[in-house]
Amino acid sequence: MNRPVNINDVIKSAITLLNNMIKRSTKNFQVCYGTKLPLLKGNRQKLEQIIINLIQNACQALTNKDQAIKVSSYYNEEKDAVVIEVADEGEGMDQEVIAQIMAPFFSTKQPGEGTGLGLAVSEKIVRDHGGEILVSSKKGEGSVFRVVLPTEASKKRVKVLIADDEEAFRDSMREALEACGGFRVETVSNGVEACVKIGQDPPDLLVLDIMMPGMDGVEVCKLIKDRSELSQIKVLIVTGYADSSKVEELRDMGFGHIVVKPFKLSNFLEEIRNLMER
Ligand SMILES: Nc1ncnc2c1ncn2[C@@H]1O[C@H](COP(=O)(O)OP(=O)(O)OP(=O)(O)O)[C@@H](O)[C@H]1O
Numbered sequence: 001m002n003r004p005v006n007i008n009d010v011i012k013s014a015i016t017l018l019n020n021m022i023k024r025s026t027k028n029f030q031v032c033y034g035t036k037l038p039l040l041k042g043n044r045q046k047l048e049q050i051i052i053n054l055i056q057n058a059c060q061a062l063t064n065k066d067q068a069i070k071v072s073s074y075y076n077e078e079k080d081a082v083v084i085e086v087a088d089e090g091e092g093m094d095q096e097v098i099a100q101i102m103a104p105f106f107s108t109k110q111p112g113e114g115t116g117l118g119l120a121v122s123e124k125i126v127r128d129h130g131g132e133i134l135v136s137s138k139k140g141e142g143s144v145f146r147v148v149l150p151t152e153a154s155k156k157r158v159k160v161l162i163a164d165d166e167e168a169f170r171d172s173m174r175e176a177l178e179a180c181g182g183f184r185v186e187t188v189s190n191g192v193e194a195c196v197k198i199g200q201d202p203p204d205l206l207v208l209d210i211m212m213p214g215m216d217g218v219e220v221c222k223l224i225k226d227r228s229e230l231s232q233i234k235v236l237i238v239t240g241y242a243d244s245s246k247v248e249e250l251r252d253m254g255f256g257h258i259v260v261k262p263f264k265l266s267n268f269l270e271e272i273r274n275l276m277e278r
């Protein structure tokens with residue numbers, strides 16, 4: 001059931017439940033509760049299940065009791081989201097493992113120690129709450145898991161991803177959208193980053209430059225077209241080359257919303273309004 005939830009209360013009860021395991025695993029357990037966190041709407045029990053799994057994983061990753069675990073909560077203003085962070089100084093993971101950890105039944109633990117469902121289930125719960133799980137880790141040094149849970153107000157805003165290699169353009173488009181209100185904007189500077197972001201957290205609207213180093217806008221559009229689960233994403237192409245063959249290719253693929261640079265921000269916003277109303 002979706003009720004107002006105070007994340008700090010949920011963290012507290014998860015820690016109480018895991019008290020014995022934590023004591024057995026480390027002499028250095030820290031909790032840092034964020035102040036003035038907004039309430040979230042969500043399922044308290046399911047959110048607790050995520051925190052329990054993350055702390056259990058952290059405990060199981062430690063190789064001696066001097067290694068620390070730190071749990072914190074804080075508000076991320078840019079994302080308008082509450083973040084729960086579980087950091088450990090344990091064994092860490094290499095890239096190959098990181099790539100698989102969200103898959104159901106993936107586990108590196110001994111049979112009987114882990115089913116490999118913890119993170120798969122957690123990710124589903126986080127997605128159901130409109131959020132995402134971010135992971136950073138280094139083999140031999142430890143891991144940080146961040147659960148990002150957007151506020152209700154944030155969930156109502158249109159999620160925009162701007163992919164453009166020109167910083168000045170990126171910033172002016174972001175500022176124009178943020179000044180309108182109702183948009184939650186993230187930016188990346190090339191096609192590869194755009195694809196990673198789209199895979200992790202698909203936007204409602206993608207503002208896409210064509211000419212970018214590495215992977216260009218056409219290739220990003222091909223990826224979107226190939227994957228039916230991404231078909232909801234609306235795409236606005238921004239380009240300095242209105243008559244290039246790439247624009248034709250994009251039109252043929254069904255990506256026909258194009259604004260030619262340099263443009264007036266009012267035209268850019270008008271085009272976005274048209275696109276969002278479709
Ligand atoms: N904090 C961490 N440090 C190092 N590796 C981790 C950490 N958290 C997760 N992993 C890796 O991710 C894998 C999957 O984690 P997940 O929680 O999904 O399953 P599990 O812990 O193996 O089993 P279960 O959660 O079902 O008991 C783990 O087996 C481990 O290899």
Ligand SMILES: [Mg+2]
Pocket residue numbers: 053056057114118119
């Ligand atoms: Mg687990």
